[in-house]
Structures are given as C-alpha cells and as structure tokens.
Amino acid sequence: MLEVVLDICSGMPNPHWVLSDSQEEKFLSKVKAVTTPTLSKPSSVVPKLGYRGFIVRSSHCSGSGNSFFIHGGIVDFGQFRVNRKADNRDLERWLLDSAKSYISNSIRTEVNNELGKSSSILQTLALDPPQPQVDCLAGQAADAPAYNPGLWNNNPVTVSSNNCYNYANNYIDNLFAQPGYGRGGPGNLACPDCQQNATADGLVACNDVNNALRAGEGWYVALVINPGIDYHWYRQDNTGCWSHKQGCWPVTDRDNSGNVIADPQHCDLGAYVFCTYMIRPPGVAISGGGSPC
Amino acid sequence: MAIKVMLDALSGLPNPVWTLDAQQEQEFWARLETLAPVQARDAIERPNLLGYRGFSLQATGPAPAETITIYGGTVWQGSASLRDAGRALEKWLLKTAPASVNPMLIAQINQELGT
Numbered sequence: 001m002l003e004v005v006l007d008i009c010s011g012m013p014n015p016h017w018v019l020s021d022s023q024e025e026k027f028l029s030k031v032k033a034v035t036t037p038t039l040s041k042p043s044s045v046v047p048k049l050g051y052r053g054f055i056v057r058s059s060h061c062s063g064s065g066n067s068f069f070i071h072g073g074i075v076d077f078g079q080f081r082v083n084r085k086a087d088n089r090d091l092e093r094w095l096l097d098s099a100k101s102y103i104s105n106s107i108r109t110e111v112n113n114e115l116g117k118s119s120s121i122l123q124t125l126a127l128d129p130p131q132p133q134v135d136c137l138a139g140q141a142a143d144a145p146a147y148n149p150g151l152w153n154n155n156p157v158t159v160s161s162n163n164c165y166n167y168a169n170n171y172i173d174n175l176f177a178q179p180g181y182g183r184g185g186p187g188n189l190a191c192p193d194c195q196q197n198a199t200a201d202g203l204v205a206c207n208d209v210n211n212a213l214r215a216g217e218g219w220y221v222a223l224v225i226n227p228g229i230d231y232h233w234y235r236q237d238n239t240g241c242w243s244h245k246q247g248c249w250p251v252t253d254r255d256n257s258g259n260v261i262a263d264p265q266h267c268d269l270g271a272y273v274f275c276t277y278m279i280r281p282p283g284v285a286i287s288g289g290g291s292p293c
Numbered sequence: 294m295a296i297k298v299m300l301d302a303l304s305g306l307p308n309p310v311w312t313l314d315a316q317q318e319q320e321f322w323a324r325l326e327t328l329a330p331v332q333a334r335d336a337i338e339r340p341n342l343l344g345y346r347g348f349s350l351q352a353t354g355p356a357p358a359e360t361i362t363i364y365g366g367t368v369w370q371g372s373a374s375l376r377d378a379g380r381a382l383e384k385w386l387l388k389t390a391p392a393s394v395n396p397m398l399i400a401q402i403n404q405e406l407g408t
Contacts, residue, residue: 003371003372005333005372007333007334014333014372016371016372052334055333055372057372067338163304163305164304164305165305176307178305178306179305189306226344226401228395228397229303229395229397229398229401230302230303230304230305230306230398231304231305231306232304232305232343233305244343245304246304246341246342246343246346247301247303247304247305247308247346248301248308249341249346250341252341255343256342256343256344269343270342270343270344271343271344271401272343272344291307293299293307293308
C-alpha cells in the first residue's frame with residue numbers, strides 16, 4: 001500500500017491518504033514513465049513555507065522500499081538512487097487529484113497555483129553534469145539476467161518475501177531462499193560453509209569473472225559474509241555491472257556508498273567481507289522456509 | 294495490544310523478530326509519548342543498505358493495527374515523524390531483544406549506536 005503525504009503545512013499536520021490498488025498501479029506506471037536521470041534535487045529541499053511537494057511512501061508492514069519525494073517535475077528516490085526528471089508536472093497534478101476530499105478547497109487551489117508556475121529546477125535541467133563513467137568488469141555471461149528492478153520492486157509481496165539469494169539466482173519463490181535449504185544449510189556463517197551450502201544447490205565455485213560465459217553456462221554471482229552474523233549475494237547483470245537485494249528491501253544496483261557496483265570485491269560492503277565469486281548454472285534448485293518480513 | 298518488533302539488519306538470513314512483554318509495551322508507549330514531532334523533510338529515512346536498517350514494529354489489537362519504524366533518530370508513526378533524540382528509543386528497543394537473537398549482531402549494532 002502506498003501512502004501520500006502532501007507536504008504543505010507548518011503548524012498543522014500535513015494531509016495524507018492511502019492510494020487504492022488501482023491508483024497505486026497507475027502511480028507506479030507514471031513514475032516508471034519518468035525516465036530521464038538527473039543529479040538535481042527538487043527545489044523544495046531548501047525549506048520554505050507553503051507547497052513543498054508530495055512524499056509517497058510504502059505503508060507495507062516491513063517499512064521497506066518504495067519512498068518517493070516529488071516536486072518540480074523531479075522524482076527523488078532518496079539517497080541511494082539516481083533521481084528522474086520530467087518536463088512537466090503531470091505527476092504532481094495526478095497526486096493532487098488522488099487526494100479527493102482529504103484536502104480542503106483552499107489547499108487544492110494553493111497547490112494548483114504553484115503547479116501552474118514554472119519551476120527553477122525545470123529551467124536548470126540542461127545544466128545537469130554528465131553521468132560519471134563506471135567501468136564494470138568485462139567478463140559477461142550470455143545468460144546474465146537483465147537489470148529489471150521493477151520486476152522485483154513493484155509488488156510488496158515480492159519485495160518482502162524474497163532475499164538476496166533469490167535475487168542472485170533470479171528466482172522469485174516468496175520463500176526467502178536459504179543456501180543448502182533441506183541439505184544441511186545454513187550452518188556456520190563463515191565463507192567455506194556458505195559456499196558449500198550454495199554448492200549443494202548447484203552453484204559452482206570460480207576464482208575470477210573475467211571469462212565470458214557462453215549461452216547455457218549461467219551467470220556470475222558473488223558471496224559476501226558478515227562473519228558469524230549473515231551472508232549476502234550479488235549477481236552480475238547483462239550490463240556487466242552488479243546488483244543485489246538486501247533482505248526485505250528493493251533491488252538496487254548501488255553499494256553502501258551509493259555507487260554503482262562495478263565489482264563486489266571492491267565496493268562498499270559495510271561490515272561484510274568478500275568471500276568468493278561463483279557461477280550460477282542452469283538447473284540450480286533453491287528453496288527456503290519463508291520470511292517474517 | 295501486542296507489539297511485534299523486527300530488527301531489520303540482515304540480508305540472507307531472516308531478520309530477528311520478538312514480541313514485547315506487557316511491561317516493555319507499557320514503557321514503549323510511554324517513551325513514544327514524550328517524543329516531539331519533526332517535519333517530514335528533516336526526518337531520517339530508513340536506508341536501503343547492507344547492515345543495520347533500524348526497527349519495524351507492528352502494534353495490533355484492540356486499537357487499530359499500526360506500523361511504527363525507527364532509525365537514526367526518527368520515529369515514523371503512520372505519516373507522522375517524531376524526533377528520537379540521541380537515538381534513545383532505538384537503543385532501548387535493542388535491549389529488549391531476547392537471548393535468542395545473535396549476540397554478535399547485537400554487539401555490532403550497539404557499536405553502531407554508540408552504546
């Protein structure tokens with residue numbers, strides 16, 4: 001479920017309402033249609049009185065995932081995702097319409113007046129700096145999955161019920177898969193044990209990812225661990241860059257520093273350490289016991 | 294009313310979940326009542342990171358169910374955001390974790406919280 005907050009008040013609480021299922025579907029498709037990346041922030045990040053945009057957040061029980069800040073034609077996905085910009089304010093107008101009786105006529109008029117003005121941000125779009133170049137590892141696999149976060153992120157059940165191991169294997173089963181499930185996993189949370197569990201599922205150890213994999217040979221994944229505490233998996237997409245899914249949270253192609261992941265062995269892993277690369281060939285069977293997210 | 298607490302910190306393994314006992318529940322609501330509101334724009338969002346990402350609480354019956362999330366000095370209760378000065382509520386919630394929660398995980402988060 002998505003909740004909308006109209007950020008406009010100062011002393012009083014901001015108006016807020018929940019989108020219906022059909023509205024949510026419409027909203028997410030409108031957000032998806034805003035595709036031009038930008039490093040700009042909405043102008044209302046500078047505090048001011050009056051209309052400051054819409055905050056749209058997931059009200060799903062896990063508290064994870066979807067959260068957007070929309071103002072001035074810009075969709076701000078937060079600290080770790082690149083923003084997107086539109087050349088109009090249709091998304092804000094649509095959100096205003098979704099408010100129905102949750103807002104007063106005076107608030108509606110005020111926001112409509114603001115939406116009729118040109119935003120200084122829209123006028124600076126042409127000044128965006130070029131996107132930084134990222135050199136991802138050259139070794140790619142013919143079978144490597146496409147980076148398609150929407151497939152994993154647009155359904156709250158998919159987000160909360162599939163983990164990093166599901167994602168690395170590109171397999172949605174809503175069982176929060178565990179390496180070696182039913183075959184002795186998880187065992188000790190150390191590199192050799194985690195790797196052994198994955199091998200029991202059919203993954204194959206490899207030392208480097210510089211060899212191209214032909215069709216039918218699978219794709220590359222990487223295992224990192226927080227020793228004694230947890231494990232985590234990445235996968236290499238057909239772009240050559242890597243992406244992952246952190247527990248109950250949406251898929252992302254960024255590391256803990258917000259950088260595109262060119263190589264999991266050399267990205268910001270937080271408290272985790274790199275273990276090994278592996279190959280995920282065809283015929284791997286994974287499973288799990290479900291998730292409390 | 295029951296409050297189920299999820300410590301959101303893991304990726305591969307499921308997050309630890311426990312239920313506050315009656316005394317803890319009473320203390321939680323008392324602590325929450327003392328928190329001052331903060332503008333949404335100044336509130337800290339829970340991050341999509343590898344590692345500790347805060348707490349997600351589910352409070353159920355007899356009052357309407359609600360979800361409360363806590364991280365980085367901010368408490369989100371519905372669309373309202375509250376300031377958790379010094380991350381005191383976060384630190385207190387971590388102390389309510391039962392012995393079954395991995396002590397190494399608790400120690401790591403305590404270090405991050407500065408306790």
